[in-house]
Amino acid sequence: MSVQTKTVTCHNFIDGSWTPSKTERVEASINPANTNEIVGYVQNSDARDVDQAVKAAVAAQRAWRKRSGVERGQILYRVADVLEKRAEEIAETMTREMGKTLPEARGETARGVAILRYYAGEGSRKIGDVIPASESGALMFTTRVPLGVVGVITPWNFPVAIPIWKAAPALVYGNTVVMKPAQETAVTAAKVIQCFEEGGIPSGVINLVNGGAEVGQSLVNHPDVDGITFTGSNDTGRKVGQLALARGAKYQLEMGGKNPVIVAADADLDEAVEAVISGGLKTTGQKCTATSRVFIQREVYNPFREKLLDKVKRLQIGSGLDPQAWMGPVVSEKQLEKVLWYIEEGKREGAVLLCGGERIQDEGRKHGYFIQPTVFEHVTPAMRIAQEEIFGPVLALMPFDRLNEALEMANDVEFGLSASIFTKDIGKMLSFIEEIDAGMIRINAESAGVELQAPFGGMKKSSSHSREQGQAALEFFTSIKTVFVRA
Numbered sequence: 001m002s003v004q005t006k007t008v009t010c011h012n013f014i015d016g017s018w019t020p021s022k023t024e025r026v027e028a029s030i031n032p033a034n035t036n037e038i039v040g041y042v043q044n045s046d047a048r049d050v051d052q053a054v055k056a057a058v059a060a061q062r063a064w065r066k067r068s069g070v071e072r073g074q075i076l077y078r079v080a081d082v083l084e085k086r087a088e089e090i091a092e093t094m095t096r097e098m099g100k101t102l103p104e105a106r107g108e109t110a111r112g113v114a115i116l117r118y119y120a121g122e123g124s125r126k127i128g129d130v131i132p133a134s135e136s137g138a139l140m141f142t143t144r145v146p147l148g149v150v151g152v153i154t155p156w157n158f159p160v161a162i163p164i165w166k167a168a169p170a171l172v173y174g175n176t177v178v179m180k181p182a183q184e185t186a187v188t189a190a191k192v193i194q195c196f197e198e199g200g201i202p203s204g205v206i207n208l209v210n211g212g213a214e215v216g217q218s219l220v221n222h223p224d225v226d227g228i229t230f231t232g233s234n235d236t237g238r239k240v241g242q243l244a245l246a247r248g249a250k251y252q253l254e255m256g257g258k259n260p261v262i263v264a265a266d267a268d269l270d271e272a273v274e275a276v277i278s279g280g281l282k283t284t285g286q287k288c289t290a291t292s293r294v295f296i297q298r299e300v301y302n303p304f305r306e307k308l309l310d311k312v313k314r315l316q317i318g319s320g321l322d323p324q325a326w327m328g329p330v331v332s333e334k335q336l337e338k339v340l341w342y343i344e345e346g347k348r349e350g351a352v353l354l355c356g357g358e359r360i361q362d363e364g365r366k367h368g369y370f371i372q373p374t375v376f377e378h379v380t381p382a383m384r385i386a387q388e389e390i391f392g393p394v395l396a397l398m399p400f401d402r403l404n405e406a407l408e409m410a411n412d413v414e415f416g417l418s419a420s421i422f423t424k425d426i427g428k429m430l431s432f433i434e435e436i437d438a439g440m441i442r443i444n445a446e447s448a449g450v451e452l453q454a455p456f457g458g459m460k461k462s463s464s465h466s467r468e469q470g471q472a473a474l475e476f477f478t479s480i481k482t483v484f485v486r487a
């Protein structure tokens with residue numbers, strides 16, 4: 001078996017220099033569409049590297065916070081220009097390292113550029129309010145100051161957008177950053193950091209340390225890290241939150257979803273089918289906002305199912321670099337095993353497999369982590385496939401008679417991230433908005449789909465009840481000072 005190697009070795013980025021880990025250990029980052037291809041080597045760092053990065057971030061803090069927001073924003077505009085210039089190369093690296101299709105990777109990279117420009121503009125916007133004081137002649141107002149050093153821990157499913165939507169607001173509001181991206185997509189993350197470097201970010205203001213759980217944990221535990229922003233699984237998120245709380249650091253967690261779509265009898269079924277396929281199967285179902293449960297009113301259950309199956313069976317699965325492929329592989333062997341385990345569990349619990357359910361291992365795809373898009377029916381709310389986040393291309397269909405019943409089943413999970421309904425009835429829309437447990441509510445639109453200028457986050461166990469993106473980022477990345485002035 002020939003092993004194709006690319007020579008790129010990514011170092012940590014500490015105090016403005018690309019620095020090998022003190023451990024002298026590296027790991028290969030592989031292409032999930034062809035595990036014989038090594039995309040690059042990344043550092044497998046430890047607590048010593050984290051400490052060095054945090055020291056650099058602390059040292060850079062004072063000068064960075066002293067700059068005006070406008071000046072910090074100017075640097076982010078330059079970073080956006082560099083990312084835009086390198087968009088094709090970075091999108092291709094993302095596809096090779098993470099598996100999503102090239103059009104999706106291009107879309108995500110363009111979104112990264114837009115997020116940088118949005119937060120660059122934030123540097124020129126207001127950070128406080130004048131509030132009437134009770135004493136005549138006195139001036140009372142609020143202003144905001146950065147937290148200090150922020151630890152950014154990110155997953156592999158959006159390796160450009162998520163690091164940027166956390167780091168860009170942190171930086172523009174005057175924090176310095178130590179980033180720990182997922183090991184699966186560390187080469188892509190390193191390229192994002194190169195854009196900050198090329199854009200002229202001062203040394204120590206943004207730092208990158210690659211490595212596994214030990215690195216993440218050291219960052220969360222470091223006494224000089226003032227805030228932690230995390231996206232990933234619930235298990236890890238809970239640990240991060242507990243450690244941060246124990247030492248009094250501010251934290252923000254964005255975690256899983258088990259997102260429902262309700263299809264009412266009056267829905268446009270073609271639109272609903274398109275949305276379920278796009279929301280459930282794009283990025284191979286690996287989005288926290290992905291559709292995983294579909295509740296269909298009984299009158300339209302059969303026509304909806306037939307239309308859905310007809311389209312799902314025709315989806316092209318292959319390497320994300322193949323222009324014919326609509327869906328790529330899952331990201332890793334761990335993810336492959338997890339998804340296949342849930343498919344077996346669904347069958348064992350009595351759900352009926354309508355299509356898919358198998359790993360794809362024909363000649364062209366046997367070296368990749370490809371899974372057929374999978375649809376189950378006769379799923380009951382108590383089954384594990386109806387309760388737990390699978391994070392793969394698996395849909396569960398469930399019929400309902402009355403909207404109340406659908407809402408009850410939709411809410412009967414521990415998550416509350418996103419949810420959508422397809423209906424033309426304004427009364428049903430309003431009941432849905434009122435009753436559904438979700439931070440992101442979508443009407444006649446797929447469950448995935450996040451706008452960078454709007455608050456993003458979930459209810460219940462999907463988040464730490466905080467929000468990120470848009471103006472919501474100001475709440476997390478700054479502290480308020482209330483000022484009273486008697487002249």
Ligand SMILES: NC(=O)C1=CN([C@@H]2O[C@H](COP(=O)(O)OP(=O)(O)OC[C@H]3O[C@@H](n4cnc5c(N)ncnc54)[C@H](OP(=O)(O)O)[C@@H]3O)[C@@H](O)[C@H]2O)C=CC1
Pocket residue numbers: 153154155156157180181182183184211212213214215216217220231232233234236237239240254255256257287288335338389390391
């Ligand atoms: N909400 C979302 O968007 C996401 C949800 N998930 C869910 O999580 C499942 C497992 O995926 P996985 O990649 O393991 O997710 P994790 O939550 O473990 O990983 C997210 C990030 O946290 C880091 N990390 C791991 N352990 C710790 C720790 N103890 N302290 C601090 N940071 C840590 C990871 O590092 P490392 O690179 O070493 O893993 C990664 O950078 C998926 O199947 C899916 O259900 C996954 C990704 C995104």
Ligand SMILES: O=C(O)CCC(=O)C(=O)O
Pocket residue numbers: 157158231286287288289448449450
């Ligand atoms: O749907 C999106 O664009 C973002 C989803 C997300 O934040 C995630 O999966 O982690």
